[in-house]
Amino acid sequence: MTEPILSFDQISVRFGGVLALDGVSFDIARGDTFGIIGPNGAGKTTLFNCISGFIKPAAGGRIVFNNKDLIGRSVHEVAKLGISRSFQNIALMQDQTGRQNILTGLHLRLAYHPLASILPLRRVSDAEAQAAREIKRICELLKISDSVLDTRVDTLPLGQQKKIEVARAVVRAPELLLLDEPAGGLNDRETGDLIDSLESLRDSSELTIVVIDHDMNLVMELCNQLAVLDFGRLIAMGEAANVQADPAVIAVYLGQPDAA
């Protein structure tokens, strides 16, 4: 196995009396599409929040991304290292168009100083023109149409909003993408459409994707590797097909794969 892009070492998080994560350790290999599944409250989103820098795990734990320790870094610093994410509940700027939202995702790629924007400088207009091309590229890849792009997101169907959020997260070409329940609240047709988009994203780049979802369809179609969390513990991990057949996992899910 090649050098992992992300590794967790003894990650524990306690919220009051509840142990949300309990000594979780595993690695994610570069280029994998990695699913993390588990019942509600298993600690999946908490794990994402530890990576992003919103939650600081208990002392002794380490999260290493590309040989750099993540714990202790602020959220925007983690982003700058090349980690991007989406949210369980859509976190788009609702009164803006899709294009404006995705442009905001290019913040780190626009290298000019914020005050340079005041002057009609060449490097500012060049950077903004480049940004417009990046948006075109990512929207072609994720199959987001121009009319959707120029509509206020609060008037778009949920499925389109989810795609715009993914576009906003990946437009700056991060190395690692964290997707928190991308199919949450979507109907079957929208989920299928989103899977299509995510597959073309996965196949077009070196991007490593980590997906949390209850929707087993999405996870099984998209992911080659799987980890299962239950009550804050890692109970199984490995090739997706093997993990799905694991008796311990079946016990936790108790027929849930079909219900999803």
Added chain:
Amino acid sequence: MRALLHRTKIPLSMVLAMAGAVLVASEANSYYLYVINLCMINAIAAVGLVILSGVAGQISLGTAALLAIGSYSTAIMMVHLGLGFLPAAVLSAFVTTVIGTILAGPALRLTGLHVAIVTLAFGIIVVQLIGKGGKLTGGMSGMTLPPVTILGWAIDNEWRRFIAILIPFVLVTAGSIRFLRLKPGRALRALREREVAAQTLGINSSAYKILAFAYASFLGGVSGALYAGLKGYISVDDFTLWNSIYFFVMIALGGMTSIIGGVAGAFLVTAAPEFLRGFQEASQAVFGVLLFVIVVFLPGGIVAPFAGLRRRLSTRQTRATAPNTDEGQSGDPPR
């Protein structure tokens, strides 16, 4: 021309308004010219407040204090250090920026109304310090400035003052429109609406809030320096809490998040006493009613109808109906 406007991201409407202002100014008597000058000076500070309070969401009741610092440092440098108006004004703008940016410190730890109270306290402290400033600030009796010359050009009538104020006014307005349309404006809007998500896009929340304070402070300083130059005499009565509130009224009338709106609001509020002079003692009451009507019927400010019109003209109708959006609105991002 069109290409130049497009490249510099300056709206045509602004150029037309500017041309109109010059035209009106050329016909105006010196009193009206004085009012227009005051409008532009207030508009500069209002633009700063649009960015700080409207866009960055940091409610500031300290605008008058920033103006006071800009005015008084200009006056002090001219009277006590013998500096010319231009160097004094430029240095004052930087002094105001430094002092105003210190406010970002407590504001980073606080939210909403508490930020407003900190800036309010700042306003009280500044005015008190100036009032107790003895010979340096002239205390409660104010300061008189020496005659203003800029690069050897005596600014000794309203028309020349108009030119001297128009230039920074145009630069500030055009620069700020670009500032809001490009990266920093997008970052500030994202932070106000979705701070959590914005940070995961790499936007440094503290750095941008500090930038917003610095920006508004700089413009407050510029505005104050020009005010001192225009009036020739300043006193603490020019920089009360009422003045700060009026700046807030300006941007609220204009539309909070729009530079053009802030400018329009500043012109309206500053010139209102002149328009309403015909109502004599009822003029204050008429102004109150006017405010009431605008805020109730145009909660998006006086620019809102124009923005709506432009949207309707420029974007085609989308077929996207929204059967599922209810679910999407159900929650905020974690924390």
